[in-house]
Amino acid sequence: QLLLPLWFVLGLGYSLAQTPSGRLIKRSADPVDRPALFAAQFALSHACWLITYPIAGLVGAAIGLPFTFILLGVIGAGALLAAIWLWPRHDPDVLTHAHEDLPHGHSHLEDAVSTEAGFEHSHGYVVNDRHPKWPKAS
Template sequence: VLPSPKPSQPRGIYDRTTRGIRIYLATPRLRGLLAINLAVASAGALVIVNTVVYVQAAFGLDNQATALALAAFGGGSMVAALALPKLLEAIPDRTAMLAGAALLTAGTLTAAVLPGYDWLLPLWFVLGVGYSTAQTPSGRLLRRSANPEDRPALFAAQFALSHACWLIAYPLAGWAGAALGLPVTAIILAALATVAIAIGFVVWPAEDLEIVEHSHDDLPANHPHLAEAGHVRRHAHAYVIDDMHVAWPRER
């Protein structure tokens, strides 16, 4: 049965336009996701933009070899995507996604010293594994981080912000590949991904609680939200950014 979405209250154009991004940037786990998006774009751009350059310009091979290299990347991505549901039962999303991003970064740096096509195929497979591991759980994070009526806006924000990361990485991979050569390009993209992962570690707390204790000192005593919590201002429940929770609680 398809879910029946709860209608959202009427909002002004500014609120409707920016709501998803405001929820996104106010949620620590999603700020971490944005950093991972940048790491994924940095490493992914090396594959998507420069595979043909590696295979045909550097190694002197043909279109069929290029297609096989991209198939190796896609195969690694598919293997990881199929394994992730079971894996995520055992480890947190944060651990899996940061590990995938770290694998991507290490693989991108390794591409700086590729000796030949025979090494490129397994490396591209590994990059595919890291790519999918870092990206696939993002839908779970988005769903956890908003009320049902705000999820469309939040998914739209993920689309926009992740594509902004690609907008940085694609031209960088293309320009650097042409101007500086493939080894330097791989090092630059790996460095950018490393910075992004470091930011992700900092902004996404290791203890990513869904039930968060917080206080509502600004609400009147008879507010329905306080009534649901037993008429106590400090309480805990599944916390998302919305009209009554406009900022993430500070740790005490």
């Protein structure tokens, strides 16, 4: 009887961790690049499990499960704090940016305005061939 609520809580926690990563990848890449990014995320998540599973087993066997639960909770809280610290507070979907490398009349610049920095326009921004790096904050 206690197993079903435990499975529910574990599934809820797993979906809270996995769903944002999938949405982040989908938002951050063109469709052609997404398979490689999902594969990289899969590898990274398994590398984290490669570290935490042995910790859970070794510490659980040596010291006990209550302390192991606390230790893994601290590791998870540390990861959450790192994400909060590293992720920008203001992260809009649409970014205004300038292209200095594309010629006038290029199809990507249909709504662009010519400025000192180049041809400036706004759209949903992803890193790709036309946008090789994230623009600097204005």
